Amino acid sequence: MTLLAVEGLEKRFGGVQALAGLSLSLDEGGLLCLLGPNGCGKTTFFRVLSGETAADAGRIDFADRRLEGEGPAGRARLGIARKLQTPGLFAALTVAEHLALAAASPAAHGPVDAAALLARVGLGEHAETPAGRLSHGQRQWLEIAMLLALRPRLLLLDEPTAGMTRAETRRTAALLRELNDKDGVAAIVIEHDMAFVRELDVAVAVMLQGRVVATGSYAEVGRDPLVRELYLGKRA
Amino acid sequence: MSRKRLVQGLVWLGLTLLPLFIGEWQTLQLAQFLTYGLFAMSLALAWGRLGLLSFGHALFFGLGAYAMALATMGRLPGLEAFPSSWLGLALACLVPWATAQLLGFFLFHGRGLRGAYFGITMLALAVLAERLTQGTAWLGGLNGLIGVPPLALGLDGGGPALLDPLPTYWVMLGVAFAVFLGLEMLLASSRGLAMTAVRENEDRLGFLGYDVAAIKRHGFALSAAIAGLAGALFASQFGFVSPKLIGFGLSAEVLIWTALGGREMLLAAFFGALLLSWTETVLAGLLGAYWLLALAALLVLSVLFFERGFVAGILTLLSRGRRPGRR
Numbered sequence: 114m115t116l117l118a119v120e121g122l123e124k125r126f127g128g129v130q131a132l133a134g135l136s137l138s139l140d141e142g143g144l145l146c147l148l149g150p151n152g153c154g155k156t157t158f159f160r161v162l163s164g165e166t167a168a169d170a171g172r173i174d175f176a177d178r179r180l181e182g183e184g185p186a187g188r189a190r191l192g193i194a195r196k197l198q199t200p201g202l203f204a205a206l207t208v209a210e211h212l213a214l215a216a217a218s219p220a221a222h223g224p225v226d227a228a229a230l231l232a233r234v235g236l237g238e239h240a241e242t243p244a245g246r247l248s249h250g251q252r253q254w255l256e257i258a259m260l261l262a263l264r265p266r267l268l269l270l271d272e273p274t275a276g277m278t279r280a281e282t283r284r285t286a287a288l289l290r291e292l293n294d295k296d297g298v299a300a301i302v303i304e305h306d307m308a309f310v311r312e313l314d315v316a317v318a319v320m321l322q323g324r325v326v327a328t329g330s331y332a333e334v335g336r337d338p339l340v341r342e343l344y345l346g347k348r349a
Numbered sequence: 350m351s352r353k354r355l356v357q358g359l360v361w362l363g364l365t366l367l368p369l370f371i372g373e374w375q376t377l378q379l380a381q382f383l384t385y386g387l388f389a390m391s392l393a394l395a396w397g398r399l400g401l402l403s404f405g406h407a408l409f410f411g412l413g414a415y416a417m418a419l420a421t422m423g424r425l426p427g428l429e430a431f432p433s434s435w436l437g438l439a440l441a442c443l444v445p446w447a448t449a450q451l452l453g454f455f456l457f458h459g460r461g462l463r464g465a466y467f468g469i470t471m472l473a474l475a476v477l478a479e480r481l482t483q484g485t486a487w488l489g490g491l492n493g494l495i496g497v498p499p500l501a502l503g504l505d506g507g508g509p510a511l512l513d514p515l516p517t518y519w520v521m522l523g524v525a526f527a528v529f530l531g532l533e534m535l536l537a538s539s540r541g542l543a544m545t546a547v548r549e550n551e552d553r554l555g556f557l558g559y560d561v562a563a564i565k566r567h568g569f570a571l572s573a574a575i576a577g578l579a580g581a582l583f584a585s586q587f588g589f590v591s592p593k594l595i596g597f598g599l600s601a602e603v604l605i606w607t608a609l610g611g612r613e614m615l616l617a618a619f620f621g622a623l624l625l626s627w628t629e630t631v632l633a634g635l636l637g638a639y640w641l642l643a644l645a646a647l648l649v650l651s652v653l654f655f656e657r658g659f660v661a662g663i664l665t666l667l668s669r670g671r672r673p674g675r676r
Contacts, residue, residue, distance in 0.1 A: 163556065189558035201556065203549035206542070214546055217539035220558020263557065 133323035149320030192266030204245035405475030411595020413577025441581030449573030453566030479596030493591030611661020
């Protein structure tokens with residue numbers, strides 16, 4: 114069953130066409146990696162999808178409902194949870210308070226076992242630590258845990274492994290796989306780290322100049338001449 | 350009991366016993382300073398918790414003071430025969446609350462004003478209110494209103510009145526303590542958590558599904574109601590209200606008290622206002638107009654060495670471990 118259907122999305126910032134007829138779809142419980150060079154419109158797509166900015170044209174259907182006009186809070190209440198590119202946390206609040214905040218939110222879809230969730234992301238020992246004192250990787254995980262406490266229907270993860278070590282990246286890939294396989298959480302992940310994408314081994318959509326130009330598995334997309342040209346350059 | 354609670358308890362106990370060791374005149378003066386402390390707590394709620402740096406918070410203090418004066422002096426049309434302190438107190442909370450709700454609707458919803466833009470708008474509103482008050486005969490114009498009666502127990506304005514220094518001091522302290530307790534309980538709840546989160550990262554809070562504008566509006570209105578209550582208690586003690594209570598001067602003073610005390614800690618802001626008001630009376634006697642220079646130096650030193658407030662720094666040291674700004 115289709116959870117998200119995006120059709121002909123357009124967004125222009127002054128003279129820059131950030132989204133130029135973007136279309137894609139995602140099934141319930143689906144996991145999709147969004148690839149593409151810097152400036153191709155990936156984050157703009159997330160901004161539009163999460164209600165931070167409005168599209169100029171096109172339509173978005175989410176869970177059999179057309180999205181129109183809701184801001185970020187409204188979209189969150191519908192079950193769309195977005196992880197920002199740089200960790201979006203509350204420095205003075207403790208790890209446990211972050212989960213309490215999410216659990217008390219009008220967007221929370223059901224109860225949550227905070228201790229189990231923290232243990233799952235490796236922060237079980239840090240419940241009383243203020244977020245400002247966590248390492249970069251721990252902050253990324255805390256933000257993911259906070260979003261999971263909302264029990265969302267769709268997770269939007271913007272470069273979740275940015276600034277992580279190799280080991281942390283692997284652990285994040287494993288966590289994401291587990292969330293998807295066991296909990297059935299649907300997610301779209303923007304990522305530049307090819308090792309992470311390979312490790313995830315899920316459907317991939319490649320964006321260029323504001324639209325999707327190739328879709329398929331990592332291996333299939335890797336054989337696409339346009340994608341090879343984008344990532345490896347033209348043969349002389 | 351945590352060490353932090355013990356320190357807080359000792360501060361309140363010390364304040365309760367203080368008038369037993371000082372003269373009547375000083376007790377009366379401190380009772381007035383307690384209303385400044387309450388006012389500083391209201392700003393600490395708006396600024397320290399919600400991140401709303403208001404350069405014109407005296408607008409609400411003044412509205413409360415004038416509401417109290419008009420009600421108890423029988424100057425409210427239709428209510429001339431009902432000069433009740435209780436009516437005055439109710440209006441002193443309600444009018445600033447409603448004003449802040451209305452302002453909040455325009456300032457926070459839609460694109461919303463933030464940071465300096467919000468601060469400057471509040472400053473402009475306070476100056477405007479000061480000018481309007483100066484030019485309105487019903488409000489006493491430039492001279493203000495003289496003869497505001499003290500708090501009286503009777504519903505019709507009669508009955509025992511609060512005249513003696515010691516009971517006055519303890520009633521003011523009791524009100525401040527009740528407000529402090531209520532705010533501490535609020536801030537420890539999930540609503541309080543959301544208010545702190547607004548200060549820390551309001552955009553992120555919106556992505557978690559919270560209506561940030563509504564949280565700011567309600568928090569701001571609560572802060573305004575407390576400022577109004579402080580204004581009313583001040584007016585009933587001082588017996589006089591003037592346009593100075595609603596304008597820029599007092600707005601700047603409460604900012605300094607709160608900044609020096611500690612904006613993120615209610616007790617620190619409260620105690621900071623008491624301490625600075627008392628220091629002002631002592632130093633003004635010794636230094637005359639140069640007192641302001643001493644205050645400026647104190648502010649610079651505090652910013653350099655106690656970024657989150659001088660009193661907050663000391664209270665935190667006494668509570669050990671926790672850095673200022675944590676509840």
